[in-house]
Amino acid sequence: MPSPTLAVERLIRALEAVTRLAGAIAIGLTLLLILATCAVVVMRYFLATGSIALQESMSYMHGAIFMLGAAWTLRVGGHVRVDVFYRGASPRAQAWIDVAGGLLFLLPLCALIFWLSWDYVLSSWAIREKSNEGSGLPYVYLLKTLLLIMPATLMVQGVAEILKNLLFATGRGGAHVGEKVEPL
Amino acid sequence: MAEFIPLYMFAAVCLLLMLGYPVAFSLSGVALAFAAGGMVTGHFDMAFLHALPNRIYGTIINTTLIAVPLFVFMGVMLEKSKLAEDLLGNMSRLCGTLRGGLGISVILVGMLLAASTGIVGATVVTMGLMSLPSMLKQGYSPSLATGTICATGTLGQIIPPSIVLVLLGDILSTAYQQAQLKMGIFSPETVSIGDLFIAAIVPGLLLVLLYILYVYGYALLWPERAPRESRRIRAGELLPVLGPLLPPVLLIIAVLGSILSGAATPTEAAGVGAAGAMVLALAKRQLDFRRLREVMTSTTEVTSMVFMILIGAAVFSLVFRGFGGEELVASLFERIPGGVFGATLVVMLVIFFLGFILDFIEITFVVVPIVAPVLMAMGVDPVWLGIMIAVNLQTSFLTPPFGFALFYLRGVAPATVLTRDIYRGVLPFIAIQLALLAALALWPGLITWLPNLILH
Numbered sequence: 001m002p003s004p005t006l007a008v009e010r011l012i013r014a015l016e017a018v019t020r021l022a023g024a025i026a027i028g029l030t031l032l033l034i035l036a037t038c039a040v041v042v043m044r045y046f047l048a049t050g051s052i053a054l055q056e057s058m059s060y061m062h063g064a065i066f067m068l069g070a071a072w073t074l075r076v077g078g079h080v081r082v083d084v085f086y087r088g089a090s091p092r093a094q095a096w097i098d099v100a101g102g103l104l105f106l107l108p109l110c111a112l113i114f115w116l117s118w119d120y121v122l123s124s125w126a127i128r129e130k131s132n133e134g135s136g137l138p139y140v141y142l143l144k145t146l147l148l149i150m151p152a153t154l155m156v157q158g159v160a161e162i163l164k165n166l167l168f169a170t171g172r173g174g175a176h177v178g179e180k181v182e183p184l
Numbered sequence: 185m186a187e188f189i190p191l192y193m194f195a196a197v198c199l200l201l202m203l204g205y206p207v208a209f210s211l212s213g214v215a216l217a218f219a220a221g222g223m224v225t226g227h228f229d230m231a232f233l234h235a236l237p238n239r240i241y242g243t244i245i246n247t248t249l250i251a252v253p254l255f256v257f258m259g260v261m262l263e264k265s266k267l268a269e270d271l272l273g274n275m276s277r278l279c280g281t282l283r284g285g286l287g288i289s290v291i292l293v294g295m296l297l298a299a300s301t302g303i304v305g306a307t308v309v310t311m312g313l314m315s316l317p318s319m320l321k322q323g324y325s326p327s328l329a330t331g332t333i334c335a336t337g338t339l340g341q342i343i344p345p346s347i348v349l350v351l352l353g354d355i356l357s358t359a360y361q362q363a364q365l366k367m368g369i370f371s372p373e374t375v376s377i378g379d380l381f382i383a384a385i386v387p388g389l390l391l392v393l394l395y396i397l398y399v400y401g402y403a404l405l406w407p408e409r410a411p412r413e414s415r416r417i418r419a420g421e422l423l424p425v426l427g428p429l430l431p432p433v434l435l436i437i438a439v440l441g442s443i444l445s446g447a448a449t450p451t452e453a454a455g456v457g458a459a460g461a462m463v464l465a466l467a468k469r470q471l472d473f474r475r476l477r478e479v480m481t482s483t484t485e486v487t488s489m490v491f492m493i494l495i496g497a498a499v500f501s502l503v504f505r506g507f508g509g510e511e512l513v514a515s516l517f518e519r520i521p522g523g524v525f526g527a528t529l530v531v532m533l534v535i536f537f538l539g540f541i542l543d544f545i546e547i548t549f550v551v552v553p554i555v556a557p558v559l560m561a562m563g564v565d566p567v568w569l570g571i572m573i574a575v576n577l578q579t580s581f582l583t584p585p586f587g588f589a590l591f592y593l594r595g596v597a598p599a600t601v602l603t604r605d606i607y608r609g610v611l612p613f614i615a616i617q618l619a620l621l622a623a624l625a626l627w628p629g630l631i632t633w634l635p636n637l638i639l640h
Contacts, residue, residue, distance in 0.1 A: 026484045027477075027481050034254060037250075040455075067491075069484040081204045081207065082542070086203065098205065101210065116237050
């Protein structure tokens with residue numbers, strides 16, 4: 001029978017696979033966003049035309065970058081902290097702070113955003129909400145779905161962080177936040 | 185007592201932030217705890233939180249904020265392709281024989297770097313790694329060297345195109361419209377990011393000039409603490425030194441110029457700037473697939489970090505408003521003696537001290553939306569207010585013992601540089617910034633003159 005620690009570590013890996021997928025999409029979109037912006041500029045200043053769909057796609061990409069990238073950023077420790085005391089604390093104390101913060105601050109926030117957004121997103125799906133502009137993109141309901149995906153992925157990574165820090169704080173190994181994460 | 189709950193909430197956030205859990209989530213977590221307590225005791229109506237999904241969606245479709253990931257990409261690309269390092273090397277060869285020449289070139293390169301990245305931490309760390317060793321090797325006193333680097337690093341806030349000015353511009357324009365609607369003006373004037381960029385030019389350049397004068401004067405008085413290079417540069421060497429300087433400088437000028445002249449929106453300019461930075465890196469043979477992936481990854485991380493704080497701050501401000509925080513702040517402001525001047529002074533002091541624990545982004549998202557509409561309704565000019573906040577925070581980030589810039593530099597400075605040296609080194613620069621702040625308060629024209637000239 002495998003040890004409980006191993007099972008938890010396997011769970012962490014499974015959760016982080018979700019984060020990785022969302023993060024990879026967000027990261028890829030940064031380059032696409034630049035290309036789209038340049039295309040808009042070229043069309044406007046050199047060809048004197050414009051495409052509302054293309055301009056709207058920039059908002060879609062921009063939104064997806066930070067809504068999908070939030071969980072990845074949590075994983076690599078990229079969300080800023082006030083580290084006046086945190087930095088000087090022992091690694092174990094840091095892990096306990098992250099466990100408490102995750103349980104008391106992060107998970108309730110994700111639950112709230114998910115719960116508040118549920119009806120908002122569903123009613124957009126019900127009418128397959130389109131852009132207000134005639135030639136705009138007809139996928140507003142997909143864009144609004146980010147409001148559910150962001151808290152869901154952030155919660156997945158939040159649970160993974162809590163488990164990692166619990167393993168570390170209780171001396172069962174496991175990597176602490178700020179570990180070297182291989183680039184995507 | 186219930187009317188003071190918003191203040192307790194603010195105090196609780198400040199305390200709990202010190203624990204070190206990420207700011208975005210601490211802000212919203214504390215607010216939610218208060219909201220839950222308020223609902224149980226009947227002081228808070230859940231309806232206030234129902235605005236949240238629309239707020240977040242509003243951030244997604246805000247076309248101006250698309251400039252944030254694009255500017256971040258441009259800055260990270262310029263930084264990772266080592267353009268800044270070459271700049272510093274060339275500049276110091278050019279100026280090294282002047283009195284205080286190395287210090288002055290650090291200031292000038294720092295200004296360019298600040299203009300391109302706009303992030304205090306990144307600028308201080310990069311400048312610290314690049315220029316501190318060479319300044320110390322040339323015999324600069326540790327306090328002059330570290331003071332110059334810290335002060336230059338904080339220029340990223342004010343020298344456009346800065347990300348913080350983009351965010352501040354967005355918040356200020358909303359606040360300004362609110363204030364005008366409350367005053368019964370139903371066709372409100374607007375503030376744009378371009379206005380803030382233009383307004384930041386004179387104060388920003390003035391600050392750079394004052395820094396340079398200080399370093400030059402210091403080198404005149406104590407030449408042994410800021411020695412110059414003995415080797416003179418020959419005319420034939422000038423071209424290879426100046427040549428590489430041009431492309432990044434031109435890129436920044438082009439990006440700025442197209443925004444300031446109104447030819448392009450900040451988003452368009454940022455997108456072209458990001459592409460331009462890629463081309464420059466490619467031309468320098470500093471761009472391969474791996475580096476591109478690195479830049480894209482850190483762009484995603486910085487962007488997510490910024491917008492999660494925005495969302496956390498939105499939760500905080502909805503709860504703050506639900507507890508009657510806006511009325512409380514307005515009534516407190518009315519009680520401050522000295523009218524507009526007194527209220528502005530108090531806001532500036534509060535922001536200065538908050539700058540010890542919060543970064544520019546958090547203050548922009550949390551504090552500015554609360555205080556700015558009240559001040560503007562009292563007649564304060566929005567652009568002037570924005571620049572004053574920017575210079576004020578810059579000073580705050582330099583001030584021992586909590587200034588952010590000091591921590592960042594301490595992190596990369598060798599152990600031979602004492603923390604005391606850093607503290608002593610920044611004091612004159614703090615004095616310079618306070619003098620500038622006073623000057624901007626006395627002569628608001630320093631801020632408003634250029635925008636009026638260009639826009640009207």
